[in-house]
Amino acid sequence: MPEVTTHTRSVPLGRTTLELSWAAGTDTGRRREVNQDALLAEFPLFVVADGMGGHLGGEIASASTVDRLRAVVDSGAVSTKNIEKALSRAVKDIVSHPETTDEGTGTTLTGVYLETHTEEPHWVTLNIGDSRVYLLRDDEIVQVTTDHSVVQELIAAGRLSPEEAENHPYGNVITRAVGPSDSVKPDYLRLDVLDGDRFVICSDGLTKELTDFGIRHFLEANVDPAAAVESMMAAALENGGRDNITIVVLDVSRSDA
Structure with a gap:
């Protein structure tokens, strides 16, 4: 994994000033030959x-x-409407490679952006x-997003416990993706901007190896975002x-003020 660096940004918003700091990293892991993850961590949008899909x-x-979303960031107009337009363009990009993609090709997408036009x-x-997306607030860690997966649907229906889901044979089967055969409209949730909040945005390569408690532990042990990323990455690889x-x-x- 390349060296992880902490980036900072001051955001003046009337009587409020936000100081944001973030870091990001990705690793192929120990069992995969290629890295099919991608990330974007550029204010105001942070996504994984x-x-x-094969090949x-x-x-x-x-x-x-990620490339289509980066263009939205560059335009300075990050919004739900423009995100969905970008995802529609990404689907067209995907189907334009018939030699390597099919209806089973797609990608998850999760993250947060700062809405300042309100x-x-x-x-x-x-x-x-x-x-x-996880949020550490007031010493409690919460999974903010809800998985679009077979096991999550079974949990919601009361047919599976979270503990049973960890080793379920359908654990990797998702029910929604950005791809040719799915809707490209994400689920959205608005959150207050509070001092001291810490977000973790991650692929399931992390959550397969670290529990929510483990993620909280490494956040609490590492004040610097880059150190937190590196520590969690090392633990996930070790596990x-x-x-x-x-x-x-x-x-x-x-x-x-």
Whole structure:
């Protein structure tokens, strides 16, 4: 994994100033030959995409999705509407490679962006698939996004416990993705912007190897986002590294006049 660096950004918002710091890293893991994950960590949008599909299909899907979203960031107009337009373009990119992609090709997408064009700034999470956004707030870690997966549907129906889901044979089967055969509209959730919040955005390569408690432990042990990413990555690899692993840690400091 290349060296992980912490980036910072001051965001003046009327009487409020946000100090954001973040770091991101990705690793192929110990069992995969290629890395089909992709990430974008550029203010105001922070996302992770986990591609799936044979040959180069998954890599094309995740890279196309991130590239299209990067263009939205560059335009300075990050919104749910423009995100969905970008995802539609990404699907067209995916199907334009028939030699390496098919209906089973696609990618998860999850992350957060800062919405500042409202009276009160807020975070917007977006999610398609089973990559996740976690929030550490007031010493409690919460999975903000809901997995689009077979096991999550079984849990919601009361047919499976979270503990049983960890080793379920359908654990890798997702029910929604950015791809030719699925809707490209993510689930969204708005969150208040609070001082001291810490987000973790990750592919399931991390959550296969670390529990929620483990993620919280490494956040609490590492104040610097880059150190937190590196520590979680090392632990995930030590625990098996069965999949590609991608992690973004985003810290929020807010001061109100």
